[in-house]
Amino acid sequence: MRTSNSKNLILDTAEKLFAQKGYDGASMRAIAEKAGVAQGLIHYHCKTKEQLFEMIISRRSSEINRDRYHLLKKAFEDAKEGLPTIEDVLFTFIRPALEKGQNNWRRYYTSILGFISHSDDKRSRYLIDKYYNPIAKEYIKALKKIMPDVDGAEIYWGYFYATGVAVYSMARTGRIKELSDGKLDEENMEEKIERIVKFVAGGLRSLK
């Protein structure tokens, strides 16, 4: 085949390992071993560890944010009689990030996103700025449009909180099981998306 699938194998393996151990905790050696390839091959495909990491962010965020942009535009077009609801807009934000794909890469990727969202180092800020600030500004603009009665500054904080809930609710889902002494566990992803949207919409409405 033209494009080697060993490159995707490396990216997938690295994504999982970065999610579990963080950037510095996942070594190139460990990634190579888990992927079943030589360490040198990673450097052949991705050059450096920094670039491998950015490749992972790049491929997933471009897919997620392309869907978000498209669904957001559609939500405004479909609501011709007026404006989309807060829930309509939030679904376009949450669903592309969390919905079930062919494998559960979103689980791992969201974990990585959690790390860099919380981090204050140069690399993380660079990646968030490059891959997430553009779409963030789109959503803030959209929220301002559909919530004209809410102070502009509050919208920024509301968006900020929404991302916190989304990211947090994907990573470490095992905690629900721990806290409920095994009575609750992972569930249908659609229910999960609906609950997040409901919660965030309620939170946004309470910001006056």
Place this chain on the structure above:
Amino acid sequence: MRTSNSKNLILDTAEKLFAQKGYDGASMRAIAEKAGVAQGLIHYHCKTKEQLFEMIISRRSSEINRDRYHLLKKAFEDAKEGLPTIEDVLFTFIRPALEKGQNNWRRYYTSILGFISHSDDKRSRYLIDKYYNPIAKEYIKALKKIMPDVDGAEIYWGYFYATGVAVYSMARTGRIKELSDGKLDEENMEEKIERIVKFVAGGLRSLK
């Protein structure tokens, strides 16, 4: 003095560095250098890196959760005519974690908490289980009491989201400035606490 203050200096320095670089990204050498002590001294006081990390979690969480437990009990006692409001309970949860102390260690510590809350590795799960699950169960019990009309399972998710918002809104606050093109910036901590409580209360109420 009896207790060396070099130990606290090491803990403070390590706390800041772990917050900025994560567990594996902050090396013992870097911590020693920043603290202005020999690397060997860290091992003398803390034995291993793992134990140093746990000491940081232990000293902060015990202070925060002692305050939480006390304020939560007080909230129920003071509301003798009935029950405390959702906001009353949330304030006892948020304030001890975020309110301004003598230095801004909460900013750094909350960042560390963000890392381990998102992580799925053995160390993180051990620490969350040991230092945070007991107080989490107190709050879930309290929320069930004051929201008897809400399905029990939803309360777990609501608590989960609340911690996501709290943790996320402390770390990387510089993003608000980026997203607003410099128009917004850090603000009064009391306003911040009130906004978080307002948002989370609105979210919890919308879970039926």
Place this chain on the structure above:
DNA sequence: GTCTATAGTTCGATAGAC
């Protein structure tokens, strides 16, 4: 494209002087 081998650096931890 994929491998092995290895250079050069940095890591956590310990030993031992003071």
Place this chain on the structure above:
DNA sequence: GTCTATCGAACTATAGAC
């Protein structure tokens, strides 16, 4: 309590055979 010195392992990255 605090330091210096150092061991052995693990790290990223590269060189070069196939």
